[in-house]
Amino acid sequence: MEKFVVKGGNPLSGEVEISGAKNAAVAIIPAAILAEGPCVIENIPEISDVSVLFKILQEMGANVRMLNRHTVEIDPRPVKFPMVSYEMARRMRASYYFMGSLLGRFKKASVCMPGGCDFGVRPIDQHIKGFEALGADVSIVDGGMVDIKADEILGTHIYFDVVTVGATINVILAAVKAKGITILENVAKEPHIVDLVNFLNSMGADIRGAGTDVIKIHGVEHLHGTNYSIIPDQIEAGTFMVAAAATKGDVLIKNVIPKHLESITDKLLKAGVEVEEFDDSVRVCRTGEINKVSFKTMPHPGFPTDMQPQMTTLLAIANGTSVVTEGVYDNRFKYVDELRRMGANIQVDGRVAVVEGVKSLMGAPVKAMDLRAGAAMLIAAMAANGTTEIEDIKYIERGYEHVVEKFRLLGADIKRVTVEDEKELVVKALS
Numbered sequence: 470m471e472k473f474v475v476k477g478g479n480p481l482s483g484e485v486e487i488s489g490a491k492n493a494a495v496a497i498i499p500a501a502i503l504a505e506g507p508c509v510i511e512n513i514p515e516i517s518d519v520s521v522l523f524k525i526l527q528e529m530g531a532n533v534r535m536l537n538r539h540t541v542e543i544d545p546r547p548v549k550f551p552m553v554s555y556e557m558a559r560r561m562r563a564s565y566y567f568m569g570s571l572l573g574r575f576k577k578a579s580v581c582m583p584g585g586c587d588f589g590v591r592p593i594d595q596h597i598k599g600f601e602a603l604g605a606d607v608s609i610v611d612g613g614m615v616d617i618k619a620d621e622i623l624g625t626h627i628y629f630d631v632v633t634v635g636a637t638i639n640v641i642l643a644a645v646k647a648k649g650i651t652i653l654e655n656v657a658k659e660p661h662i663v664d665l666v667n668f669l670n671s672m673g674a675d676i677r678g679a680g681t682d683v684i685k686i687h688g689v690e691h692l693h694g695t696n697y698s699i700i701p702d703q704i705e706a707g708t709f710m711v712a713a714a715a716t717k718g719d720v721l722i723k724n725v726i727p728k729h730l731e732s733i734t735d736k737l738l739k740a741g742v743e744v745e746e747f748d749d750s751v752r753v754c755r756t757g758e759i760n761k762v763s764f765k766t767m768p769h770p771g772f773p774t775d776m777q778p779q780m781t782t783l784l785a786i787a788n789g790t791s792v793v794t795e796g797v798y799d800n801r802f803k804y805v806d807e808l809r810r811m812g813a814n815i816q817v818d819g820r821v822a823v824v825e826g827v828k829s830l831m832g833a834p835v836k837a838m839d840l841r842a843g844a845a846m847l848i849a850a851m852a853a854n855g856t857t858e859i860e861d862i863k864y865i866e867r868g869y870e871h872v873v874e875k876f877r878l879l880g881a882d883i884k885r886v887t888v889e890d891e892k893e894l895v896v897k898a899l900s
């Protein structure tokens with residue numbers, strides 16, 4: 470077991486380079502299954518979620534070859550088994566994108582119900598509704614396998630009952646080679662939806678409207694291999710922005726699309742933090758106190774739920790009381806108990822957190838409850854007085870590339886410590 474040991478109090482300063490977007494990569498990698506030739510994908514983040522997807526592809530028979538640390542070549546032609554086992558699917562939510570891509574290519578898929586971070590109930594009814602509307606039969610059989618079969622995938626009109634990133638992506642993947650036109654309404658508009666559609670269009674797909682409420686897909690018969698570079702990670706960038714603010718730092722965050730960061734920039738400006746935008750970077754600098762700010766998370770272009778734990782952590786050391794409302798998930802405040810151990814004063818009632826700012830946080834042993842909650846713990850630890858030990862760091866490393874190295878380069882005092890290291894220290898001390 471490994472943990473992070475963080476000595477707080479160092480203001481972050483310098484420059485950091487943002488990696489490729491996790492949530493774009495985890496959609497684009499399964500989408501490569503649809504190609505009739507090799508796909509070269511650049512700007513792939515080196516994170517464990519991506520490694521799991523490569524393993525799934527290899528288990529199905531695809532050739533996966535790293536051309537360098539951030540570029541992969543996927544040749545999906547040898548794929549023979551349109552199936553994702555429980556062992557793989559339970560490790561991450563995005564494994565369910567193989568439902569759409571396998572259905573699109575083979576007209577059948579057998580994929581286990583997905584795992585992923587626990588934010589309360591996370592149904593897949595809208596995915597199933599979409600597959601069925603396209604002409605597929607969907608059944609959930611023994612062991613939580615979702616069996617999907619169709620004689621033909623036929624273009625249709627689908628209105629999603631909730632705005633969902635996952636179902637929007639899955640249904641696009643299933644419909645891209647359908648006969649006729651598919652119109653999807655009330656779709657998600659996140660930057661990674663647009664990136665996936667750009668990837669598919671570069672393979673010869675005919676999809677319009679990504680980034681708006683309505684997506685129109687003219688089904689095509691063939692999709693060829695392609696060469697594509699993934700967009701920068703909006704949430705990794707936002708996490709560094711908030712970390713700079715929380716530590717009274719001054720950081721230039723490079724390789725970003727500032728437009729994707731607008732909702733985060735807006736809240737930081739309201740909090741009294743300086744944010745300067747350039748063509749492909751932002752500079753975040755804090756000299757004064759943090760002001761209280763209330764906000765609600767919403768689908769894009771609203772404030773992203775994946776930045777809620779980090780921003781709540783910043784507000785925990787603000788002047789005054791902020792109200793944070795979680796508008797996407799039922800239960801995304803579980804990490805608050807951990808922040809309280811560090812001296813935060815936050816009351817949670819359902820989807821609402823009332824955050825009464827305190828002067829400072831104190832180091833404490835805490836857990837990363839999930840990926841973004843883990844990022845929040847890192848921010849809290851770097852801003853706190855004293856030393857914080859963060860357990861369950863595997864969650865953080867699912868989605869943040871070289872997180873320790875990046876924060877250390879900005880001046881943070883972070884170490885990755887294994888339990889063995891600690892045992893050795895005790896043995897040494899006793900001998």
Ligand code: EPU
Pocket residue numbers: 492495562563586590591592593594595596597631632633634635636657774775797798799840841868
């Ligand atoms: N929902 C339904 N029915 C469905 C699908 C979703 O009711 O069939 C509900 C969910 O329960 C939730 C809301 O719709 O309340 C939004 O869920 P969505 O489908 O948009 O989320 P997701 O696809 O499961 C992706 C990201 C999450 C991110 C959300 C929202 C990936 C792999 N995951 O999840 O990212 O929080 O969109 O933006 O892209 C993360 O990166 O830390 C992360 C959790």
